[in-house]
Every structure is written in structure tokens, then in C-alpha cells.
Amino acid sequence: MKKTVHIIPVGDTKTTLIEGMRQYPFHKIVLVLGNTTGPGEKKAEVVAAEIRSEFGKVAEIEEIHVELDDIYTAAITIAEKIRAEEKQGNTVMVNASGSLRTIGISCYLACAVTGAKLYVALPAYEEGMLTGIRQVLNVPPAPLKDAGREELSILKYLNEHGTLDSVDTLIRGLRRLEKTAPEFQKERARMSYHIKKLREKGFIKTGKNGKNLKISLTPLGRLIAVSKS
Numbered sequence: 208m209k210k211t212v213h214i215i216p217v218g219d220t221k222t223t224l225i226e227g228m229r230q231y232p233f234h235k236i237v238l239v240l241g242n243t244t245g246p247g248e249k250k251a252e253v254v255a256a257e258i259r260s261e262f263g264k265v266a267e268i269e270e271i272h273v274e275l276d277d278i279y280t281a282a283i284t285i286a287e288k289i290r291a292e293e294k295q296g297n298t299v300m301v302n303a304s305g306s307l308r309t310i311g312i313s314c315y316l317a318c319a320v321t322g323a324k325l326y327v328a329l330p331a332y333e334e335g336m337l338t339g340i341r342q343v344l345n346v347p348p349a350p351l352k353d354a355g356r357e358e359l360s361i362l363k364y365l366n367e368h369g370t371l372d373s374v375d376t377l378i379r380g381l382r383r384l385e386k387t388a389p390e391f392q393k394e395r396a397r398m399s400y401h402i403k404k405l406r407e408k409g410f411i412k413t414g415k416n417g418k419n420l421k422i423s424l425t426p427l428g429r430l431i432a433v434s435k436s
Contacts, residue, residue, distance in 0.1 A: 213236050218250075220305055235266055239270075242272040275310065290436060318346075326345050374422070412425050
């Protein structure tokens, strides 16, 4: 059965998280927690336990852990989870109502590259006390610069194989061509063009490796590669 999955970064209060989620169907909840053990994360663990206790009998509940201080690494983890759920035929929504600002940015980036729905519940207060929510906003992330089909194949190859020591190494691995092949130099010119474009978009970085060009993904490039896998 197709499920509606809510990915919820957990903060130190659950009211906006839960009341926002209740505005939509839900069958599965993925709680996003940090992989640290600081005071703030202890509060989040308490809220996560309360959510599991309240909803464990009516929804499947799962946890993933992210790097709280690394926006791109957290975005990659969230994007990977979005894609994994979508591959199972599920609809994914991301609830950024109660997360840290850094994780809120990570959620925005993950939704921008995957197209998942991002929403935020705005809290309601009475005499300074949190009483519920006053509105749920659907946040349409602006799409990031995308990669074309051939550019994406380069990003995916780099994501799988890590930093490469030259353009020739990339051609041999990705195109299965040796330098002795008649079409190698033509392919080299074409590959150099794509590398230049990917560098301009901020998806890869390059550096000198003797006479060769060392090529590696940036965090944004890895995010794009993961989101399209």
C-alpha cells in the first residue's frame, strides 16, 4: 500500500511538529535526530520518545541521524531517505516546523533537489504560552541549478569512485575508452567542456595534479548525485 511518509527533524517541543503533521494523511514518521549528545539533543530525544509513545500504534516510526553542524551532509542524508521512500512508491513530506535552523536549511536543500513537499507549522501563542498552531505553510523550494544527463553521469561516477586524478581516468572509467582509441581526443574535449560547466555550477572542484586535472565533488555536487540516484 502506498504510504504518506513525514520526515520530521525533532526539536525541543512537539506541539508544532505534531499539529502540523495532523493536517495531512500520515502512515509513517521518520524522526530526524542529531548524532551528538549535547543538552539540546537530549531534549530532542525526550520529544522523540513522546512522539513514539503517542503515535507508535497508528504509524510506523523510524529514526535517522544527521550531522547537526554540517548542512550539506545532513541534506544528503535527508535526500537519500526521501529517495529511498519514493522508490517504494511512497509520498514524502518534510516537516521543518521545529528543527534547528541549520537542519531547516538542510531540509530546504533536500526538498529543492528531490521535489519533496516541505511544510512549516506556525505556532500560536496565548499570553506567552504555546497553545497550538495558527497556520501551516507549504514552502516551495526554488530549484537548484540542475545537471544535464551527461553532467549527471559524471557526478554519479565521482560519487561512486571519489576523487579522480585526471580527465583521462574519468574517460576510461565512464566511457570505457583507452587513449589509443581513435575517438579519445574528441571525447576528451567534450568531457573538459562538461567539467568546466559543472565547476561553474559549483558541483565539482578541480586542482592541478602535475600536468593533469584532479577532479572531485563538492558537497553540493554530492547532494545532486544522491538526489538523482
